[in-house]
Structure formats: C-alpha cells, structure tokens
Amino acid sequence: MIQSIIDSHKNTISDLVKVGYSFLAEGSKRIAYLSPCGKHVIKIPINHIGIMENVCEANEWRKSNKEVLARCMMAIGYLLIMEYVDPVSGVLPQWCEEFDDQVGYNKKGKLVAYDYGC
Numbered sequence: 001m002i003q004s005i006i007d008s009h010k011n012t013i014s015d016l017v018k019v020g021y022s023f024l025a026e027g028s029k030r031i032a033y034l035s036p037c038g039k040h041v042i043k044i045p046i047n048h049i050g051i052m053e054n055v056c057e058a059n060e061w062r063k064s065n066k067e068v069l070a071r072c073m074m075a076i077g078y079l080l081i082m083e084y085v086d087p088v089s090g091v092l093p094q095w096c097e098e099f100d101d102q103v104g105y106n107k108k109g110k111l112v113a114y115d116y117g118c
C-alpha cells in the first residue's frame with residue numbers, strides 16, 4: 001500500500017515536470033519541486049516516513065499559531081503543497097534550533113520553518 005503510493009509518485013513527478021515544475025532539492029524523506037510561478041513547492045514523499053511527515057506538517061499548520069511555520073496544505077496522494085521559502089543559514093534566532101535551522105524567508109519577508117514534521 002505504502003510502496004504503491006511511493007511508486008505512483010514517479011508518474012506524479014513526470015506529470016509535474018510536464019506542466020513546468022522543476023526539481024528544487026531532496027531531503028532524506030521528501031523531494032521538493034518548485035512551481036512554475038515560484039510561489040510554492042510540492043513535497044513528494046520518497047519513503048513511508050515522508051508520507052507521515054507530510055501528514056504531520058499539514059496537521060501542525062492547521063492547529064498551530066502559524067507564526068513561524070511555512071503555510072502548507074495536504075493534496076491528493078499524500079503530496080504536500082507549501083509556500084516557497086528562500087532557505088537561509090548562518091546566525092539565526094534561537095527558535096530556529098527547534099527546526100534544525102531549516103528555515104527561510106517567505107514572499108512576505110517573514111522567517112519561517114519549512115521542515116516541521118513529526
């Protein structure tokens with residue numbers, strides 16, 4: 001079941017590329033594709049933890065106070081749509097540690113975390 005979801009994402013990727021999405025980056029659980037407009041990414045799970053992380057992030061976004069989290073929502077097939085943030089490194093505010101410094105600036109210039117799964 002889980003493997004078939006992961007396998008189906010090979011087709012998802014080629015469909016996304018056909019409509020202008022481009023590969024952005026790969027983590028240990030998810031691959032991010034950037035939308036043609038540059039405003040959002042689609043996070044595609046590459047293993048069962050990635051599926052869980054996408055579900056957790058969507059839930060976290062819904063129930064959190066949203067101050068420091070990138071906006072996101074669940075899509076069909078356990079894909080996650082998330083606002084694009086420009087990742088930053090270097091000296092960061094202390095709250096970023098909670099997210100292993102996986103933070104960046106969104107289009108509004110606000111520093112937010114982009115990897116905040118389980």
Ligand SMILES: Nc1ncnc2c1ncn2[C@@H]1O[C@H](COP(=O)(O)OP(=O)(O)O)[C@@H](O)[C@H]1O
Nearest residue numbers: 025026027028029030032082083084085114115
């Ligand atoms: N919202 C985003 N905006 C820009 N880049 C992102 C975003 N989300 C993820 N990425 C990029 O994709 C990579 C993998 O995503 P991440 O959420 O860290 O997945 P994993 O759970 O596999 O670590 C990140 O290291 C980052 O480079």
Ligand SMILES: [Mg+2]
Nearest residue numbers: 027028102115
């Ligand atoms: Mg990560």
